[in-house]
Amino acid sequence: MDIKVSEKANLPTKYGDFTIQCFAQGCKEHLVIMKEPLGDVPVVRVHSECLTGDTLGSKKCDCGEQLEFALNYIAKHGGMVIYLRQEGRNIGLLNKVNAYALQDRGYDTIEANHQLGFSADERTYEMVEFILDFYGIKKIKLLTNNPKKIESLKDVEIIERIPIKVTPNPHNEKYLQIKKEKMGHLL
Ligand SMILES: Nc1nc2c(ncn2[C@@H]2O[C@H](COP(=O)(O)OP(=O)(O)OP(=O)(O)O)[C@@H](O)[C@H]2O)c(=O)[nH]1
Numbered sequence: 404m405d406i407k408v409s410e411k412a413n414l415p416t417k418y419g420d421f422t423i424q425c426f427a428q429g430c431k432e433h434l435v436i437m438k439e440p441l442g443d444v445p446v447v448r449v450h451s452e453c454l455t456g457d458t459l460g461s462k463k464c465d466c467g468e469q470l471e472f473a474l475n476y477i478a479k480h481g482g483m484v485i486y487l488r489q490e491g492r493n494i495g496l497l498n499k500v501n502a503y504a505l506q507d508r509g510y511d512t513i514e515a516n517h518q519l520g521f522s523a524d525e526r527t528y529e530m531v532e533f534i535l536d537f538y539g540i541k542k543i544k545l546l547t548n549n550p551k552k553i554e555s556l557k558d559v560e561i562i563e564r565i566p567i568k569v570t571p572n573p574h575n576e577k578y579l580q581i582k583k584e585k586m587g588h589l590l
């Protein structure tokens with residue numbers, strides 16, 4: 404993998420004071436948001452980009468709330484958010500908006516992906532393994548409700564899963580139900 408790594412820089416935020424470091428592969432620029440000390444077994448959140456949820460406050464998904472939970476948790480306990488540029492479970496923003504249009508017509512989040520010729524989840528996690536290896540991290544506590552993410556991280560030992568609590572709203576109730584029933588999320 405041809406990966407460029409930036410320097411580390413300070414990033415004070417409303418959640419706490421972090422450092423950030425960028426890992427670029429081609430046109431995908433991934434980000435690590437870190438709070439030190441990391442401790443013996445760092446807390447890690449692997450977060451996939453959701454422009455609509457993370458920055459626009461969309462109520463259609465739980466991404467923004469999960470990111471806030473993770474940043475608050477890591478500000479308190481140390482650890483890192485690995486922010487992967489895998490928008491729309493890696494189908495990209497344009498396709499996600501088309502998937503949302505299909506959802507407006509009654510398809511669920513998985514059916515909409517299938518209608519567009521994608522699998523339910525097109526993400527991969529090699530970059531996470533590269534980043535953890537870069538920092539010499541072999542064991543982590545993973546902040547997630549997604550068992551597939553745990554299975555996908557083969558080169559690192561996950562000694563604990565820390566659940567993320569989200570409060571459903573009328574717009575994401577069905578989405579959360581599909582994640583639980585069809586994608587096996589531990590909600
Ligand atoms: N294709 C598609 N992507 C979506 C949709 N809603 C959210 N996403 C994307 O899904 C990703 C977040 O995935 P989730 O399955 O919600 O959560 P997760 O990160 O896999 O699991 P957790 O670790 O428990 O948060 C982000 O990349 C979002 O852009 C949708 O309806 N369709």
Ligand SMILES: [Zn+2]
Nearest residue numbers: 453456464466
């Ligand atoms: Zn989202």
